Amino acid sequence: MTDFTSSTSAEGAVMFPRPKKRIKGRSIAVLVFLTMAALFFSIPLYVLVTTSFKTMDQIRGGAIFSLPEVWTFEAWRYAWDEACSGITCEGLKRGFVNSLEILFPSLIASIAISAVTGYALALWNVRWAGGFLFLLFLCAFVPFQIIMYPLIVITVKLGIYGSVWAVAFIHTVLAMPVLTLIFRNYYKDIPPEIIKAAIMDNGSFWRIFLEIVLPMSGNILIVVLIMQITSIWNDYLIGVTFGGLGAQPMTVNLANMVTVTTGTVSYNVNMAAALQTAVPPLVIYFVLGKFFVQGIAAGAVKG
């Protein structure tokens, strides 16, 4: 018959002990593969860092993977202060300042316009919202080249061509469709009852946005912020097209520095310059990685 023994007597004593679990062969193979892939992914960063701290003498000796014999900041200082980019020789610091001057206005303008647009389309009864969203969806995928010349003419007419304002303006224009779709997708999950209740309480379009919707947007704002900072900072094409000579962002300075080669090439300076350009987005990535992943996923899937 069925038996059942309450194990009070046997408690504590281990019966039928199992051997210690060992890592399975398949796990080891997977981990080895992943580690090798991780090495492949790390090589460029490793090479950038080590080369930037080497002296040119050591670099000329070959051995790209060796560590610096003497760690020197000379290349970093030179890249920042003196390296020649095009006709000017004042290092990357000009580009760094330009990049910052481009970054802030375009961040504020693009997020403000897109958030308000997304909010209006998601929560207010705009009759042509559906058609407009589809249009924005198409705009998000238009290649930049097809609107490049007209945009140049427009910025010239506005009198801002060749300034950081032109670059910031174009960033705002180009980011608007994707960001609007992201905000719209986020806001459409807010229950419409909240908005109805707020309207009943005499809330206006702007007050509801500022007092109810915006405080609920924390997550999406961080995600969009990270996404925009990275893409604006890393942009080259818009900067080189609209920045003229005086308002080139850091990436353009860097590209000029490494492609225009007069005399001997200082690889350590090139690598230091590349790293200086990469540091701001990398810092954001390593500090706010989780949001970064959300950001690219949101930008990708919903864009």
Add this chain to the structure above:
Amino acid sequence: MPRVSFEHIVKRFGAITVLDGLNLAVDDGDFLVLLGPSGCGKTTLLNLLAGLSDVTSGRIMIGERDVTDLDPKDRRLAMVFQSYALYPTKTVRGNLRFGLSASKLPKEEIDKRIAWAADMLQIGPLMDRRPAQLSGGQRQRVAIGRALVKHADVLLFDEPLSNLDAKLRTEMRLEIKKLHEELNPTVVYVTHDQIEAMTMATRIAIMNGGKIEQFGTPDDVYERPANLFVAGFIGSPSMNLLPATVETGGRARLADGSLLDMSGYVFDTTPPAGAELVVGLRPEHFSLVANVDPACRLDLEIRHIERTGSDAMLSLAFGDRRVVVRATPTETSRLKSGDKIAVTFPKDRLNLFDAGSGRRI
């Protein structure tokens, strides 16, 4: 004979011990229900049997085979999952077939089994649909069909009815019961729903905090709960549990001063005078008409009456506690809140527990 037994099972997740030296065995053809509140370890136990996770120590036997170290696929069991876990990209037929495709059976045998299961569960017309095109009940049938075609020694169910609405749940309950009577496989079924347990099981193991509180037939656990946990867990509305003190002469005194005649109770160990008890009284065993020789008679004030149509639940004040009594609507039609009534309890229906250990005495 595929007798399933768990021997001294210990399962730890990191520092947390979920099961600590658990023993349990059921016979071939038994329908074992693992019943308990969430987090009691019942699903963990099922997953150990299925081989989806490994025991920390202990042994699991199916018949004469030690399956503790076997891969899930080699344990000769089949499982119906809570979410059904149908392969969404395959048709119903594809779902049934995919499970058999690794078994190296000849094609005719596979087709025969699929046709048999389709017939058994009346899913023939659905064979070429995808899971997304099926209703909840239909998915449930397909999931059971996928388990049946494997002709496994043991069938496992992990809360299979929890995603269905009340009406479908009743239907499927009967259906599963019928399947068990026809095919008579050994079944291990996990649920937190005591109605499912009481209606389907031949054996119930009531679990709490990684331990088995009671193991027995549905009648056992209902009529003779082994401890206070089982007493409170089984039955709806749950058993009234009232403190009492043993007096001389086979009697005990309840908190309100009334006397309880324990002469109809079969003691395992007779408690000495002065011992503290908990008396368990099921709501449906009370009667409103004077009983010839009751265990006790309580005069209580009605606080609240809840009529469900077929029954009426009286909630009576007992000091600062409540006593719930089930009565018929006709008996209670004239009663209202605030009335004082007398209820009696028969001698042979008492449940007595030691107040300290909580065990039945």
Add this chain to the structure above:
Amino acid sequence: MGIRWSRLTPQLALTPAVAITAIAFIGSIGWTILLSLTSSRRLPDYTIDWTNPFRQYARLFADIGWRISLSNLIVLAIGSALAIVFGFILAAMIERERRGEDFFRTVFLYPLAISLIVTGVAWRWIFNPALGLESFFHSLGMTWVSFNWLADGRTAMYAIILASVWQSSGFYMALMLAGLKAINVEIWSAARLDGVPLWRVYLEIIIPMMKFTFLTCAILLSLGVIKAYDIIVAMTNGGPGQSTWLPAYFTINAMSAKGNLAFASAAATLMLAITLVIFLPLVLLTVWQQRMRKGVAG
């Protein structure tokens, strides 16, 4: 009046977005298409020769640089598709193993945070024949190894593919990982109990379940390939010769270096056409897939 305002304000708030869409996108696209039909050189000239309005397009297809650009586009698309495959393999392994998930995800994804210009600089340095990877292998005695891909027109595209796979694999891995994690664990349990070999589970169950994720990746990949410009500038600047030209590079080169506005506009128009041809079917397929899913669920 209050009711009227509550209707009007949202529409007023939409004005900037509508203006941007109308002027910067729709108007500008029309403008460029119009220019492509003219004979504008450095400055716009809006007279269209109606006897032969498509002469710029005819010139374009006769241009060897454009033909190289188109064939490179296909090579890059096929090569970059490796990033999706690689991304899926990495995601599947991380999801299976779980150990070190955060570490591996961080390592595989960091290239995405870096400007393509920086990526190009780093890889060009690695491909440097005298001091880079090749010299490293030669110093190990493996003198048959050649990594001087950038100097040879036949291999330069492969170097660019390698760099862009390096850059984007982590991105596809992240999307795939999200897709894999969305799969019910009980599906895996069911497959384990069924004893189906792992490769069959992936091939017959998991990958078909993730077709929406794969479609998304395919759309993003094709857009990325059409837009590819920075990486070319940083790694080869189109060279050697014209061997690494791409439509995006060709178009900007025609406008800024050659100062041929009508010609560049024609190329840009064709880029838009290519985008539509690749993109529309994929988007329609995706929308259709989603409809199917919703229709079935509802």
